Amino acid sequence: MQNTKMEPSKAANRWDDLATDWCPVARAMSVIGDRWTLLIVRDCFLGKSRFEQFQTSLGVTRHVLSARLKRLVEAGVLERNAYSSKPPRYDYVLTHKGRDFAPALVGLKDWGKKHLPVRKPAAV
């Protein structure tokens, strides 16, 4: 009964806790550790830059896309620029930090290409 309470130490271990981890891989995950973020970055490398382009390309919900773009801008991976002021329009382009992600992306691409072949759905 003695409260040997482990003292949760509030190690919430949410996204943000990773941002200060000792390991650079963990810190990277604090930015790209979800299903969509990296695919947005990939799309940027493929020349996409607008909200509608990402949304159409990925099929991600607008809600989440909005949140991810904000995060990427805050993280300094993307820059939000007005490309039109008459109708206020913005697009998202890679910063230096974002472009520097290329090697990691290539590493993932190579691994996927080699080890995750597209499986045809049981062709008759």
Added chain:
Amino acid sequence: MQNTKMEPSKAANRWDDLATDWCPVARAMSVIGDRWTLLIVRDCFLGKSRFEQFQTSLGVTRHVLSARLKRLVEAGVLERNAYSSKPPRYDYVLTHKGRDFAPALVGLKDWGKKHLPVRKPAAV
């Protein structure tokens, strides 16, 4: 006027939909597209192999760790081996496919190291 309906095309876009994407990066995300999976793989590269080791190292909940390990085994990234039968005990080790992830991991590490410095919490 055949149905101009945008036809949501049931693009559910859950995890599994990425597994058959044309893009190898997307397929890679179908395996490692979350906060923890890649960190488990990293731990494997650092020599860890047991449930308790991962759990202690990452602080991830046992529930999620269990699910991630299952996924990684199903994906062929890890292998689950009994290292003791008297008390049934298992550990997880990288397969060839898993070891081949090294370049991507190094890419992420380099990026994190260069662009995500550990920020001291406003040192006095």
Added chain:
DNA sequence: AAAGTAGGTTCTCTTTCTAAACGGAGGCTT
């Protein structure tokens, strides 16, 4: 016998994501 160790599962509560509609600011068409 009681406590410890290793590898989980189960439970409840909170957070996040999905899906779909709505909004606003301006442009295009007729």
Added chain:
DNA sequence: AAGCCTCCGTTTAGAAAGAGAACCTACTTT
């Protein structure tokens, strides 16, 4: 100029996933 269209989001409600802690199994140690 009325009415749709485009682009970039926000809002809302319901579904899914994650967090945190307790519990279980099966042995070993004290």
